[in-house]
Amino acid sequence: MITITDFLLVGAGLFCIGIYMLVSKSNLIQILIGIELMLNAAILNLVAFGRYDRFNNGGQMFALFAIVLAAATTAVTLAIILNVYKRYRTIDPGKIDGLKD
Amino acid sequence: MEQFLPPADSLTINITLIAVLLPLAAAVINCILPGKKNKLAGWISTSAILTSAILSALVFSLIWNAHPVHAFIHWFTIGTTELNAGILLNNLSVLMLLLVNLVALPVHLYSIAYMGHDDGFKRYFTYLSFFCFSMLALVVADNLVTLYIFWELVGFSSYLLIGFWFTRDKAVMANKKAFIMNRIGDIGLLMTIIIIYSVFHTFDIDKLFGKTSIVESVLLLNRAGWLSPNENNWIVPGISYHLPIIWQYIAFAGIFLAVAAKSAQFPLHTWLPDAMEGPTSISALIHAATMVAAGVFLLARVYPLFNPVELTILAIVGCFTAFMAATIALAQNDLKRILAYSTISQLGYMVMAMGVGAYSSSLFHLVTHAFFKCLLFLVAGVVIHQVAHIRDDNQLAIDPQNIQFMGGLRKKLPFTFIMAIIGGVALAGLPFTSGFLSKDGILTQTFAWSAGKNPVFELVPVFSVLTTLLTAFYITRMIVKVFFGELRIAPVVSTLKINIDDGGWLYKLPMLLLATGCFFSLFSANPISAGHSWFLSGFLSGSAGEGSYTFLIPVSVTIASLLVIYYAWVIYSNRANPFPQRGILFDIACREWYFDTIYERVIIKPILFIGRACFWTDRRVIDGFIVLFAKAAILFSRIAAFIDRRIIDGFIDLLVKLVRGIGNLVRLFQGGRVQYYLYSMLMAIAAIFILKIFF
Known part of the structure; x- marks a missing residue:
C-alpha cells in the first residue's frame, strides 16, 4: 500500500529539484519552473496530509487555492521576465546584477 | 691708533700705509679689469708703484737717522695674549721700503714692454702688484706674526710668478720646487716665532730687537755671554721662565732655515736657478733684487738674537754658498742660470757679512746688489728677447738663453751692451762702482774678523776673496760670450736675417735708472771708500774696516780682479777655449755640485719610496x-x-x-x-x- 511517507518523499524530491534549479539555472524561465516545482511539492504535501481531514477535505481545498495563487504569481512573474528582457536584453540572472551596491 | 703719536709721526705712518696699500689696490683693480691683455693693467700697476716710490722716498727722508716711529692697533686677543698689527719704521725698514720701490718701478716699466705680447698680461701685473704689496708690508711689519704672514705671501706670489707660464712643464716643476723649499724655511721661521714668544711673551719686533730690546738686556744680565753654551738656562728678567739653552740653538736653526730657503743659501739654494723659468723681469725683481733679500732682511731684523757661535755658523755657510755658487756660475751656459748662481753667490756674501758682524756692510751690499743684479737681469731679458727674434725670423732650433749661440751683439744692441758693462763692472766690484764700496767693506771686515782666531777661520776671508775673483771671471766670460766676437750662429746659417735693436724707451729708461744706482755717487762722496758714506752712518753697529786692511785689501783685490778680467777677456775673445770640457772639476761645476742629484737620491727617492710603500700598504x-x-x-x-x-x-x-x-x-x-x-x-x-x- 502507498503510505504517507512515500508522498512526502516524492514532495521532498520535487522540492530539492526545484531548489537546485532555482540556484543553478541561468535562465529565468527555468528558474520559474523550479519555483513551480517547489510550489507543487508543497501542494503535494497538502494533498497528502488531507487524508487526516476526511470530513472537510481542508487539504484538498487549500491545495486548490494554492494552485490558483500559483497561476496568478506565474503570470505576474512572466510579465516581470518580459520586462526584464526588454530592459536588459537578457534573461540570465547572472548578468542582471543591478542589485549590488 | 691706541698710543699717542705726535701729529708728524702719525702723518708718516699714514703715508707709509698708503705706500704699502697702493700696490694691493692696483692688484685688486687689475683683478676686476676686463680682458686678458688689457694694456691698462700695466699702467695701473706702474702708476701705483710710482706713487708708492715717491711716498716711500718721502718716508725715507723723514725717518732716516731720525727717531724710529712705531704705531700699531690692537688686532685680536687669544686668552691673555694680545696681538697687535702695526708699522715699525726705523732705518732698516725705510731703507728696504725705498729699495723695493726703486727696483720695482723700473721693472714695472720694463715689464710693460717685455710682457706686451703675452696672453697673460693682466694676470702678470696682478701678480706683480700683489708681490710688491707683500714685500712692502713685510719690510714694515712690526711684529713677528704679521711678518710671518707677509713672509708667506711673498713666497706665494713668487710661486705664482715662477709658474707664470704654467703650461710649461719645467715652469710648473720649478715653482713646485721653489714652494716646497720655501715651506721648509717657513716652518723654521714659525718654529722660531713660537720659541721666541714662549720665552719673551711678546711678538713685538721693536720690543724684542729694538734699541731697548729685551734680547739685549738679557745679554747684559748674562754677562755678555748670555746665550753661550755654558749657560744652562735662558734667563729672562721679569719673567720666571727658564728654557734649556738648546732652545736658543733651535731658534737659530729655525731662522737659519728660513733665511736659507728665502735667500737661497746652502743647503736650500737649489730652487733659485730653477726659478729662472719665470719671466725674466720677474727674475730681475723677485729672484735677484727683492724677495731673495728678504732672508738677509730677516737676519738684520733679528740680529741681536744670535750668539758668536751661531754667527760663525752663518759666516761659514755664507762663505761656502758664495764660493760654491761662483764655481757653478763658471760652467753654466744658460744666460739666466749664470745670473741666478751669481745671485746665490752674492747672497752668500751678505749672509757671510752678517755672520762676521759686518751688519751695515751686508745691508749696503744688499742695496747695491739689488741695483746691479736687477740691471743685469734686464739686460739678459733684452738679449734673450732679441735672440728669440733671430730664432723666430730664421726658424732656427736654438735655445735663446744659451750663450754658446750668441756673440757680437754689441753692434746690434749698443745700449744694452753699455748697460751690461756697467752691471758687470759693479758686480765684479771694480772701483767707482757701488759694488766696490759694499764688497770691499765686507772683505775688509771678514779679514778683521778672522784675525787672531783659529787658522781654520782664515779660510773664510781667503775663500771670499777667491769668490770675488771667480765673480770677475764668470761675468767677463758671460759678457764676452754674449757681446764680443761674432754671432756664433752666423757661420752655420748662411742666410741669416738679423733684425734686432735695443727696443723702445720702455726698455731703455728702466735700465738707465738702475744703472745710475750702480755708481758710487749715489752712496758715497768718496769713490774709493764707503767709510763715511751716509749709508753706513745710518747703522750703528758694524764699524767698516779697521787698520791696515782698509787700504791693503781693496787695492790688492782690485788689481787681482783686473788681471782676472783681462785673462778671461783674452781667452774668451780668442774663441779657442783653453779649458777642457771634461774632468772632475768641470763636471762638478757643470752639474751644479751634484746638489740636485744628491737631493734626488737622498731625499726625494726615499720619500717617493716611503710614499709608494704607504700607497702599497694603503692599497693592500x-x-x-x-x-x-x-x-x-x-x-x-x-x-x-x-x-x-x-x-x-x-x-x-x-x-x-x-x-x-x-x-x-x-x-x-x-x-x-x-x-x-x-x-x-x-x-x-x-x-x-x-x-x-x-x-
Missing part, C-alpha cells in the same frame, strides 16, 4: 681589510635579504593571500547576483540545521 693592507669588511657586510646583507624576502615577506604574503581569499569568498556573496544570495541563504539555513542536529 688597509684597503684589503676594508674590502674584506665590505665583503663580509655584503654576505651579511645577502643573508638578511634572504630572511627578509623569504621569511618576513613570506609571512606577510601568506597573510595577504589569506585576506585575499577571505575577501574573494566574501565578495561572492555581494556580487549582486540573485542566485548567489539564494545559495548563501540556503547554506546558512543548512548550516543551522546541521548544527541543530549534531549539537
Whole structure:
C-alpha cells in the first residue's frame, strides 16, 4: 500500500529539484519552473496530509487555492521576465546584477 | 691708533700705509679689469708703484737717522695674549721700503714692454702688484706674526710668478720646487716665532730687537755671554721662565732655515736657478733684487738674537754658498742660470757679512746688489728677447738663453751692451762702482774678523776673496760670450736675417735708472771708500774696516780682479777655449755640485719610496681589510635579504593571500547576483540545521 511517507518523499524530491534549479539555472524561465516545482511539492504535501481531514477535505481545498495563487504569481512573474528582457536584453540572472551596491 | 703719536709721526705712518696699500689696490683693480691683455693693467700697476716710490722716498727722508716711529692697533686677543698689527719704521725698514720701490718701478716699466705680447698680461701685473704689496708690508711689519704672514705671501706670489707660464712643464716643476723649499724655511721661521714668544711673551719686533730690546738686556744680565753654551738656562728678567739653552740653538736653526730657503743659501739654494723659468723681469725683481733679500732682511731684523757661535755658523755657510755658487756660475751656459748662481753667490756674501758682524756692510751690499743684479737681469731679458727674434725670423732650433749661440751683439744692441758693462763692472766690484764700496767693506771686515782666531777661520776671508775673483771671471766670460766676437750662429746659417735693436724707451729708461744706482755717487762722496758714506752712518753697529786692511785689501783685490778680467777677456775673445770640457772639476761645476742629484737620491727617492710603500700598504693592507669588511657586510646583507624576502615577506604574503581569499569568498556573496544570495541563504539555513542536529 502507498503510505504517507512515500508522498512526502516524492514532495521532498520535487522540492530539492526545484531548489537546485532555482540556484543553478541561468535562465529565468527555468528558474520559474523550479519555483513551480517547489510550489507543487508543497501542494503535494497538502494533498497528502488531507487524508487526516476526511470530513472537510481542508487539504484538498487549500491545495486548490494554492494552485490558483500559483497561476496568478506565474503570470505576474512572466510579465516581470518580459520586462526584464526588454530592459536588459537578457534573461540570465547572472548578468542582471543591478542589485549590488 | 691706541698710543699717542705726535701729529708728524702719525702723518708718516699714514703715508707709509698708503705706500704699502697702493700696490694691493692696483692688484685688486687689475683683478676686476676686463680682458686678458688689457694694456691698462700695466699702467695701473706702474702708476701705483710710482706713487708708492715717491711716498716711500718721502718716508725715507723723514725717518732716516731720525727717531724710529712705531704705531700699531690692537688686532685680536687669544686668552691673555694680545696681538697687535702695526708699522715699525726705523732705518732698516725705510731703507728696504725705498729699495723695493726703486727696483720695482723700473721693472714695472720694463715689464710693460717685455710682457706686451703675452696672453697673460693682466694676470702678470696682478701678480706683480700683489708681490710688491707683500714685500712692502713685510719690510714694515712690526711684529713677528704679521711678518710671518707677509713672509708667506711673498713666497706665494713668487710661486705664482715662477709658474707664470704654467703650461710649461719645467715652469710648473720649478715653482713646485721653489714652494716646497720655501715651506721648509717657513716652518723654521714659525718654529722660531713660537720659541721666541714662549720665552719673551711678546711678538713685538721693536720690543724684542729694538734699541731697548729685551734680547739685549738679557745679554747684559748674562754677562755678555748670555746665550753661550755654558749657560744652562735662558734667563729672562721679569719673567720666571727658564728654557734649556738648546732652545736658543733651535731658534737659530729655525731662522737659519728660513733665511736659507728665502735667500737661497746652502743647503736650500737649489730652487733659485730653477726659478729662472719665470719671466725674466720677474727674475730681475723677485729672484735677484727683492724677495731673495728678504732672508738677509730677516737676519738684520733679528740680529741681536744670535750668539758668536751661531754667527760663525752663518759666516761659514755664507762663505761656502758664495764660493760654491761662483764655481757653478763658471760652467753654466744658460744666460739666466749664470745670473741666478751669481745671485746665490752674492747672497752668500751678505749672509757671510752678517755672520762676521759686518751688519751695515751686508745691508749696503744688499742695496747695491739689488741695483746691479736687477740691471743685469734686464739686460739678459733684452738679449734673450732679441735672440728669440733671430730664432723666430730664421726658424732656427736654438735655445735663446744659451750663450754658446750668441756673440757680437754689441753692434746690434749698443745700449744694452753699455748697460751690461756697467752691471758687470759693479758686480765684479771694480772701483767707482757701488759694488766696490759694499764688497770691499765686507772683505775688509771678514779679514778683521778672522784675525787672531783659529787658522781654520782664515779660510773664510781667503775663500771670499777667491769668490770675488771667480765673480770677475764668470761675468767677463758671460759678457764676452754674449757681446764680443761674432754671432756664433752666423757661420752655420748662411742666410741669416738679423733684425734686432735695443727696443723702445720702455726698455731703455728702466735700465738707465738702475744703472745710475750702480755708481758710487749715489752712496758715497768718496769713490774709493764707503767709510763715511751716509749709508753706513745710518747703522750703528758694524764699524767698516779697521787698520791696515782698509787700504791693503781693496787695492790688492782690485788689481787681482783686473788681471782676472783681462785673462778671461783674452781667452774668451780668442774663441779657442783653453779649458777642457771634461774632468772632475768641470763636471762638478757643470752639474751644479751634484746638489740636485744628491737631493734626488737622498731625499726625494726615499720619500717617493716611503710614499709608494704607504700607497702599497694603503692599497693592500688597509684597503684589503676594508674590502674584506665590505665583503663580509655584503654576505651579511645577502643573508638578511634572504630572511627578509623569504621569511618576513613570506609571512606577510601568506597573510595577504589569506585576506585575499577571505575577501574573494566574501565578495561572492555581494556580487549582486540573485542566485548567489539564494545559495548563501540556503547554506546558512543548512548550516543551522546541521548544527541543530549534531549539537
